[in-house]
Amino acid sequence: MLTRRDTLAIGLGASAVAMLPVTAMATPVDDAIAAFTGGAEMADTGIAITAPEIAENGNTVPISIDAAGATEIMIIATGNPTPSVGRFMFGEAAGTAMIATRIRLGGTQDVMAIAKMADGSFASTRVEVKVTIGGCGG
Amino acid sequence: MTEVRPRIRLPRRASAGDSIVVKTLINHNMESGQRRNSAGEPIPRQIINRFTCEFNGVMVIDAALEPAISANPYVEFEALVDGNGEFVFNWYDDNGDVYTATEAFEVS
Numbered sequence: 001m002l003t004r005r006d007t008l009a010i011g012l013g014a015s016a017v018a019m020l021p022v023t024a025m026a027t028p029v030d031d032a033i034a035a036f037t038g039g040a041e042m043a044d045t046g047i048a049i050t051a052p053e054i055a056e057n058g059n060t061v062p063i064s065i066d067a068a069g070a071t072e073i074m075i076i077a078t079g080n081p082t083p084s085v086g087r088f089m090f091g092e093a094a095g096t097a098m099i100a101t102r103i104r105l106g107g108t109q110d111v112m113a114i115a116k117m118a119d120g121s122f123a124s125t126r127v128e129v130k131v132t133i134g135g136c137g138g
Numbered sequence: 139m140t141e142v143r144p145r146i147r148l149p150r151r152a153s154a155g156d157s158i159v160v161k162t163l164i165n166h167n168m169e170s171g172q173r174r175n176s177a178g179e180p181i182p183r184q185i186i187n188r189f190t191c192e193f194n195g196v197m198v199i200d201a202a203l204e205p206a207i208s209a210n211p212y213v214e215f216e217a218l219v220d221g222n223g224e225f226v227f228n229w230y231d232d233n234g235d236v237y238t239a240t241e242a243f244e245v246s
Binding site for chain 2: 059060061064077080081082084085086087088089090091092093094095096097098099100101102103104105135
């Protein structure tokens with residue numbers, strides 16, 4: 001027999017479950033960003049990405065990031081199954097803070113770069129790369 | 139896998155105090171761990187997970203690499219050379235191997 005109280009409890013439980021995805025499910029991209037910035041605000045100046053507008057081969061997409069004054073740069077491929085691409089920490093003997101590398105992109109997506117500046121602030125930028133053939137194996 | 143052979147490219151000349159471009163490449167599959175073989179079994183991940191460069195024992199760059207770095211990882215960056223010295227490069231493989239390259243550099 002369902003009492004009035006039981007019914008109420010079931011209803012509450014159901015609505016709690018329905019609300020879970022909103023509160024508890026951060027995307028992998030959000031997680032990757034939070035792991036780097038700790039949720040800090042990000043400025044949108046002081047960092048630049050150079051990447052091809054169209055990449056024929058997602059297996060090797062050349063990308064370079066300039067962020068003068070940065071102590072660390074993180075690259076995030078927002079459309080990859082694992083968004084984090086790499087973190088580059090600059091030491092005392094580093095010159096101008098820049099890095100160029102080649103990355104794998106699973107498909108057309110935004111590539112994001114975040115720089116941690118010497119004063120502890122963060123800056124980020126993103127650029128869309130259209131990928132003709134994805135580079136995540138299969 | 140064939141023998142791992144790092145390649146380093148430094149400018150021919152620079153003055154003390156210059157920021158120079160350092161280009162590095164190492165031949166490595168960077169097996170992402172996401173691919174499957176013909177029998178449908180996952181191929182285990184094996185990548186270079188860390189790359190470092192020091193100049194005269196002072197850190198230039200320390201990079202944490204993920205499977206989304208392309209095969210034969212290429213890393214280009216800038217180093218501040220305050221005088222003559224030696225670059226030491228280390229690549230850390232998932233299997234525990236560390237590949238090291240050294241390159242002497244003289245300022246003019």
